[in-house]
Amino acid sequence: APLSDPPVPAVPASHEGTSCTEGAVQGGEPSSAQQQHSPYRGLWTAERPRVKGQHVSGYQWEETEDEMEVVCPLPLGTNKGDLRCKIMSRELSFGLCEQQPFLSGQLCGRIDLDSSGWAYEPAENDDVPPTLLITLSKVESDRRFWGYVIYDAKLWEEDANDGRAQREHEPSGSALQLPGIE
Structure with missing residues (x-):
């Protein structure tokens, strides 16, 4: 008997536009065979790159x-009432009332205040601490990867110096002979 394509399942409206990377490398393009034979071919969207960090x-x-x-x-x-969270277009500060902030300083870029905010998530039991979730929506002109939450001039200077030290032993542009130029 000839082989036929598997039936395409009905997809609830709530799943329209979701990411399906079945058989594909996460964030990569599916092969042409996967696109032709996958029942999810209309649902596949590329994953957006994400960077995770921890302080x-x-x-x-x-x-x-x-x-x-x-x-x-x-x-x-x-408790939620114990928190003080201040979000400005270029600064962030949060902590507990009457105490030094846990995190405070200039952000690595500008944020859209209307789309940014914070939420208190209570603990599920007495052994687990509550958490504070802060969402910072970047303004259009700063939509790039920051790498860090808070701008640290000393850290950025050290990174720049590390880069210069690596380039000291590389030949300069004038030392390279370009083809066809004497």
């Missing part, structure tokens, strides 16, 4: 070109 103080972040989500564990017993 030694305990907060973590996940970043795309469009936004950054920061997850901060809070001390056990912290």
